[in-house]
Each structure stands twice: as C-alpha cells, then as structure tokens.
Amino acid sequence: MPSTPRPLRRLGFLTIGLFDAADPGRGHESTLQIIELGERLGFDSAWVRHRHLQYGISSPVAVLAAASQRTRRIELGTAVTPLGWENPLRLAEDLATVDVLSGGRLNPGVSVGPPQHFEQVRDALYPDTADAEDFGHERVRRLVDLVRGEPATGFHGEEGFEVFSSVVQPHSPGLGRRLWYGAGSLGSARWAGEHGMNLLTSSVVKAEDSVGGPLDFAGTQLSHIREFRARHPDGDAARVSQGLVVIPTDSASPGQRARYAEYAARRLPRTASPQGPARLLFAPDLVGTSAELAERLHAHAAFREVDEVAFALPFTFEHEDYVQILTDMATKLGPALGWRPAG
Template sequence: MPAPGSAPTRLGFLTTGPFDPVDPATGLEEALRLVELGDALGLDTAWLRPDHLRHAISSPVAMLAAASQRARRIGLGTASIPVRAENPLRLAEDLATLDLLSGGRLRPGLSVGSPKRVAAVDRAVHPTTAEHEEPGRERLLRFRELLRGGRVPGADERPDGSDDEDDDDAITPTVQPTSPGLADRLAYGAATLRTAAWAGSHGFRLLASDVTERGSGGGSGFAADQRALIDAYRDALPDPAAAHVTLALVVVPTDGATAEQRARYRADAAARAERAARADQSEGPGAVSSMVRAPDLVGPSDELAAALLADPAVQAADELAIALPAGLPAGDLARILTDVAEHLGPALGWSPATS
C-alpha cells in the first residue's frame, strides 16, 4: 500500500468518447487523438469508459484495437465494460487478441454495470432471456477462468460424434488465442464496501471512481468514504502484494488555459454539480441518496496537487486517472490533458514515462 501522504506512482486519464449523433465519427476520432496525445505526453494509461445506448463509446474493444496501432507505449484500459451485456467466451477471445496486438498493454476493467441501467440494458441485449441470464459477477468469474486457460464447455464433444482428432470441425478445449498474464490484470469497478471486498477476495484489481457509498467512512465526506472502500478492498485480498487501485476523479488544471477556457471549465463543473444535486433530490422529498459524488476540482495545479496529496483516498491509490469532463469541446480536453502531464503530474511528484 502507498505510504501515508504519498501520491500515486502512475498517472492516466479517462474519457467516455462523447460524440454528436449526427457526426459520431468525429467524436470517436477525437477520442483516439486523445490517446495519441496521452502517449506522447508520457501518461501511463488511457482509460475508456464504455456504455451501451448512449452517445459515447459503446465498443471499447474496437476503439482500443485502433488505439493500439496509433499509440505504441501507453497502457490501454477499460473502466469499465458492463459484463452482463457480454458473452464470456467472445469477450475472452476479443480481449486476448487485443492484448497480443498491443504488446501486453491491455488493462481490462469490468463491472456489473450501473444499477439504474442494468435492467434496461439487460432487456435490450437479452430481450427474451434477460431473467435467465447468468448474474454479472458469476459471468465475470467464468470469463476470467476462460482467460486463464479453463476448458470451454462442450469442447470435448465432436460436432459429428466421431473420435477423429484431425477433424477440421473439432473445437479447441481452450479459448484461442491466449495471452499470458492478461487474467492477472483484470480490474473490477466497485462503488460499495461489499463489492470492493468481493473484488479483493477474488483477487481482482480495483477501479474506484468519483461515486461511492455514502457514510461508509464515518460521515466525514467523500474522501473518507472512498478511502473506506479502498481499505475494504485491500483488507479482503488474499495476497496484499497483488493489490492495485486505480482512482478516477474529475480534476481540471487551468495552468495553460485561456480565460474563455477557464470560464467553460467552471461552468461545466457547476452544471455537473447541479445534475448531481438533482439526482439526490430524485430519491424523494428529504431523502438522501445512498451514493455520494466527489466534487470536480478546477484550478491551478499547485492548488489541485495540495488538495489531492491531502486526500486519504488518493493516498491509498496506485494510479490516479484524470476523468475528462464529457461536456467540453475537444480542444479543451487536449489542453487539460497537456496541463495534467506538464503541470499537475510534476506537482504530484510524477514523472512521464519514456518507453
């Protein structure tokens, strides 16, 4: 575990790849250019946050396959793939192929999905079998077992019932291709103490975000609640040396921004805060949501670094992923990413990767 008061040793960024539905190609291309920029700036990981049935990245495997051929060094992560919408065997084939094409740079993150959207996505993906589908975490464990070389169900059965091992129609007993070590890089996206402990007890890495379980840290606010989640994960790990925590927060340095950009940054942060407040109120009159969201941090890098270094959740993370606001234009996102690498990172004690 990182030492108290220390900063994460790795610095990355996260994007949802938002696009205009009238011209989605431009938005997807802009997301790929951000990955290329992050690679050139020496950032450690580019994380894509996929979702289904939204104006944003829905096919992270296709996007990262393209990115892997344009950015040659940076790690490539998903934060996170909603596993209930996936077939474990097909996903294992896709991710193993992608990992091999990228030279072992893939950092897959998976989760059950947003509780408010799981049922709707289930009905969309499995319109006639949704109620019979394998639960998300069981599906995730089966996926990992396939990545590790576990036998494919039915692989011992010959399609024509013969015993001919040279039969061209015979299927291999394991997923192909295989990518050694990929299964050990799987991370689970958790937002509650229970799911974080599950991730730890099953030996996954942890993805944590700017949303966590309210009050889990004793009522002292988001940072304490998120630190409690990370501690629950680490406490549950059978092998503490295998722990790895990536924490994604919206942090917007303003060092190189124009006055117009700074105004947009702050207006976007205010709009996000207003949406979060409305979401709380939707729970009912006087009700308080069971989840709490971290406020966006906007300002000069020296001020942001001081706040982050004092944050107990950041102190417990191995990697900080700067979540880029989806409501800003591409030029602003490139400016933010540059300021992250050139100003915020050094203020945190981070150094860019060179190879």
C-alpha cells in the same frame, strides 16, 4: 492514513469519447488522437468509458484495437465495461485478441448489475433469456476464469482437418493479472480483492458503506481501498487506481477557465448529500492550477492511499480543451504529485 502522500507512480486519463450522431467518425477519430497525444506526453495509461444506446463509445474493445495500432507504449483500458450487456466467453475472446494485438497493454475494467434501463432494452438484448440472466458477481467470475485460461469446454483435439481448444484462444497469459473491477461499494471491493482483481475506484461511492460519523466521500472511498487490500492475496501491494474528475487550468485561456468553473459549479449540488435510491455519494470536480490541485489531492484521504490514477476528462468539452487539460496534467500536475512521464 499514511503520514505523507505516496508519490504518484502511474498517471492515466479516462475519456467518454462523445460523438455527433451525424458524423460519428469525427468523434471516434478525436478519441484516437487524444490517446496518441497521451502517449506523446508520457501518460502511463488511457482509458475509455462504455456507453450503450448513447452518443459515446459503445464498443471500446474495437476502439482500443484501433488505438493499439496507433500507439506503441501506453496501456489501454476500459473503465468500465458493464458485463450485463456482455457474454463473458465472447468478451474474453475479444479482450485476449486486442491484448495480443497491443503487445500486452490491455487493462479491461468491468462492473456488474442489470443493464441500464433494462426493462426498455431487455427484449432487444435478451429476448428469450432475460429472466434467467445472472447479473451479479458470478458473471465476472466466469470472465476472469476464461481470461485466465480455465477450460470453457471439455472438448478439444482434432476433428477432421480442424483443431479445437478447450480454453479461450488466443490465450494471453498476462491479461489475467490486468483485469480491473469497478467497485463503488464495500462488498464489491471485498469481492474484487478476494478474487485477485485490481480495483478501479471512481468519483462515486455508496453512502450506506460509510461507517461511523458523518457521510464523507473520501473516508468512504478509503474504507473500500483498505478492505480490498485486506482481502487481496497481494495485500498492500494490490493495485488500486483512483478516477476523480481533475481539471488543471495552468495554460487555459480565460474563456476555458470560465467554462470549466461553470461545469464544476453545475455539478457541485449533487455532492452535498446522497443521491437517489442507491444513496450515491459524488466527489466534487477539482478545478484549479496544478499547485492548487496538488494541495487538494494531498489532503484527500483516499488519494493518499494510492499511487495510480486515471483522472476523468469531463464529458462535454471540446477537443482543444482536452489537449490543454492533458498537457497541463502531464507537464504541471503530474510532476507536482511526484510523477515522472514514461519514456
């Protein structure tokens, strides 16, 4: 562990983009306004989650395309897009298109594994090929290769009045270095490093990857970060972004403080021991003044190893709550962690 925490170089935030089924436009507009606010406050990045058959953003690429036209500087990311729902070739085309529209600001984050509730959705998603689909790392490798300009076909050239390319078009040369892998296990962190991706590490890790001593979230996450960098061509300079749930309360009203504390308290029991068959360890949500949060983060073993974050906004809060939280992050918490807002 470094003897002193690294100054925070890049500050981002993550939102799920919830909406009311009776008025989905209002929720999507709220998300876009939050991203615009993030840019005005000097945040370096804004990230959206990916939710299928739920009341959250199901098409983050479309939302970020809209955000790219309402912002000029802030980087835009997905954390994360589950590739089990995607065709890597088609996704590569969409990502490259939005990257071009944004002027090179897209940061796609992806993960692997079967789609959630796969047995219930397989007939709608893959009616003819469900048993043949590969939901492992090979799916990520295909996407990475296509985004980086590897040929998708041996055919190219002119055919009549049309011209065909063997690689994904448009091709955005810098996008390949802005691909992120959402890893919660030591094996996934290792794979991401070996394939030159960036690492997104969130508030969930697999307990079985803890080596020696009692199970500990921060120590387990730290082992993932170090294994990733040990395998990455860039070594200690390889990019890692941490995504804990962090809720500053400096300018919050008494009612907001009470609701935030209640939210964190309801979720705290799941952090006491590994959860479910996958034995997942959850990090506690951090709630308090920016001075209190900075002290807790500086004591966090994994946070001390990174200089980029994308703090996650709670799922169920109101628009005005997110405005207060983001404002305090940018004006109080970020500076307390050594960060300076982007111009």
